[in-house]
Each structure stands twice: as structure tokens, then as C-alpha cells.
Amino acid sequence: MNLQKAKLKDIPAIMEIINSAREQLAANNIEQWQGSYPDQSIFRADIIAENCYIIKNSAKLIAVAVISLGDDPSYQNIYQGEWLSTEKYGVIHRIAVTANYQGQSLASLFIKKAEEIALSENIKSIRIDTHRDNLAMQNLLKKNKFKYCGIIYTLREAERLAFEKLLV
Numbered sequence: 001m002n003l004q005k006a007k008l009k010d011i012p013a014i015m016e017i018i019n020s021a022r023e024q025l026a027a028n029n030i031e032q033w034q035g036s037y038p039d040q041s042i043f044r045a046d047i048i049a050e051n052c053y054i055i056k057n058s059a060k061l062i063a064v065a066v067i068s069l070g071d072d073p074s075y076q077n078i079y080q081g082e083w084l085s086t087e088k089y090g091v092i093h094r095i096a097v098t099a100n101y102q103g104q105s106l107a108s109l110f111i112k113k114a115e116e117i118a119l120s121e122n123i124k125s126i127r128i129d130t131h132r133d134n135l136a137m138q139n140l141l142k143k144n145k146f147k148y149c150g151i152i153y154t155l156r157e158a159e160r161l162a163f164e165k166l167l168v
Contacts, residue, residue, distance in 0.1 A: 005050055006047050024099065084125060
């Protein structure tokens with residue numbers, strides 16, 4: 001398996017994974033990603049910014065995530081808790097793994113990559129958020145030693161549970 005930066009030509013395959021994830025979330029009565037978000041334009045911007053990563057098995061794209069460094073406007077205010085760090089941080093967004101490859105720790109590979117990128121820039125923490133009902137993502141975060149910090153609201157005003165992991 002090969003983890004690499006996504007290219008614009010990968011957008012159709014990325015959207016297949018996102019649409020599959022959207023269907024799975026709906027089947028589990030989770031309202032996350034049930035509108036048009038995330039769409040092609042968001043991934044296009046992520047790819048142009050060189051923040052979108054994919055995992056391929058041979059030539060088939062099987063997982064996607066966005067890893068970036070710096071401030072995320074959604075993380076400016078946190079409620080019913082506090083962040084572990086006030087320093088610069090890395091962010092992981094939009095993790096999705098195609099159904100046939102779930103349970104193989106591919107999402108954890110993105111987390112490890114985010115940690116490597118952050119540490120290479122002397123950044124000591126990673127933040128991520130998820131829907132209150134997305135227990136699979138919450139379990140992934142606990143497994144990867146993220147700590148629950150509180151509640152944030154996305155720019156689309158959606159409530160999310162916020163997590164952070166200190167890297168030192």
C-alpha cells in the first residue's frame with residue numbers, strides 16, 4: 001500500500017470513497033456528510049494546497065484524508081472543555097476508507113503521517129473533530145491516543161466533538 005499526496009486526476013476516485021462513506025454514515029443514522037459537504041471543490045482546493053493524501057493498493061485508490069498545519073477557524077472556540085495545547089497544531093479532516101478496506105488500520109496510517117508532518121515542522125499536537133454519533137471515528141481516535149477536549153462548531157455551524165493529541 002502506498003500513501004501519497006493526491007493529484008487533481010484522483011478527484012473522481014476520491015468522490016467515490018466519499019459517497020460510499022456518506023451512504024455508510026446514513027445507514028448508521030449519522031447525519032455527518034449528508035449534504036453536499038465535502039464536495040469536489042473542497043478536495044480540489046485541498047489538493048492544490050498539497051494537503052490531501054491518499055492510499056492506493058496497486059493502482060486502486062482506497063482511502064483519503066486531509067492533513068494540514070496551522071489554525072483552523074472551526075477550532076478558535078471550544079465549549080465545555082479546553083484544548084490540551086495553545087501552540088501551533090496540525091489538523092486532520094475528511095478521513096474516509098473504502099468499505100472493502102475498513103478495519104485494516106488505514107485511517108491510523110493517516111494519523112501517523114500527520115504526526116510525522118507535524119513533528120518535521122516542530123509542531124507538537126494534532127487536532128481532529130467528529131460527529132457525536134460517529135462512534136467508529138471516536139474509537140479510532142481513542143485507539144490512537146487522542147484525548148477528548150470539548151465541543152466545537154464548524155463553519156457550517158455543525159456541532160462536533162473535538163479531540164487533540166500531544167506529540168511529545
